[in-house]
Amino acid sequence: MADPTDTLVPFAADRPKTRLSDVLSPAERRAFADAMLDDVLAALSAAGFRPRLLTTEPTDRDVPETVDERPLSDAVNAAVAAHDPSPAAPLAVVMADLALATPRALSRLRAPGDVVLAAGLGGGTNALLTRRPEFRVDYHGGSYLDHLRAARRVDASVREVDSRLLATDADERADLAEVLSHGDGAARDWLVDAGFELDTGDGRVSVVREG
Ligand SMILES: Nc1nc2c(ncn2[C@@H]2O[C@H](COP(=O)(O)OP(=O)(O)OP(=O)(O)O)[C@@H](O)[C@H]2O)c(=O)[nH]1
Numbered sequence: 001m002a003d004p005t006d007t008l009v010p011f012a013a014d015r016p017k018t019r020l021s022d023v024l025s026p027a028e029r030r031a032f033a034d035a036m037l038d039d040v041l042a043a044l045s046a047a048g049f050r051p052r053l054l055t056t057e058p059t060d061r062d063v064p065e066t067v068d069e070r071p072l073s074d075a076v077n078a079a080v081a082a083h084d085p086s087p088a089a090p091l092a093v094v095m096a097d098l099a100l101a102t103p104r105a106l107s108r109l110r111a112p113g114d115v116v117l118a119a120g121l122g123g124g125t126n127a128l129l130t131r132r133p134e135f136r137v138d139y140h141g142g143s144y145l146d147h148l149r150a151a152r153r154v155d156a157s158v159r160e161v162d163s164r165l166l167a168t169d170a171d172e173r174a175d176l177a178e179v180l181s182h183g184d185g186a187a188r189d190w191l192v193d194a195g196f197e198l199d200t201g202d203g204r205v206s207v208v209r210e211g
């Protein structure tokens, strides 16, 4: 087993998954976000990562956590600076809504390189690992390309991890079909218990909610 890799897991505990407001109530969005976080933390631990929540408000989880109310990028960059990453002590950042992430897929973040990036659908950055103290994150608004540029600015080598399992984050209604189709953890169970089913009509599979 590789040395435990310190890993930040950003978690918007106070206002999760607003883009799912069309299908979930505020309480349901928090419950679904918690279920996905359960899955991510389990997969990280199974892969030898040492997670620390970077949360907007305290949680009652048995996981080390840092509470930081600042916007996502500011909070993550402060934690990166405090960690001072190096090849001997890399730092990973893995989003809490990667409902399909497996230990095998997450282990690919340990690829060689100064900065390892796993893209998210829609131009985001769902997971990364940095071995360079100068690298800083810039989330939202097509962050994947921003992170490629940020790596170049500090002359950091980049390894890109092409993984459907890491690229799938549950942001919008259409993503729920991916979780129902391919998930096998708490997030999928939550959707089934909430009455979601696959709608296998013509074209791409979507979801319907019974009851
Ligand atoms: N600590 C912290 N985490 C955040 C913040 N915003 C988002 N996150 C987390 O970062 C990851 C990616 O977040 P997004 O998909 O952009 O936002 P989200 O809150 O999950 O969903 P939306 O509200 O629909 O944008 C998720 O794990 C979020 O919980 C923030 O301001 N602070």
Ligand SMILES: C[C@H](OP(=O)(O)O)C(=O)O
Residues within 6 Å of the ligand: 072, 120, 122, 123, 124, 125, 126, 138, 139, 140, 141, 142, 143, 144, 169, 171
């Ligand atoms: C955090 C953000 O997620 P998105 O807004 O792309 O879902 C990003 O990956 O830059």
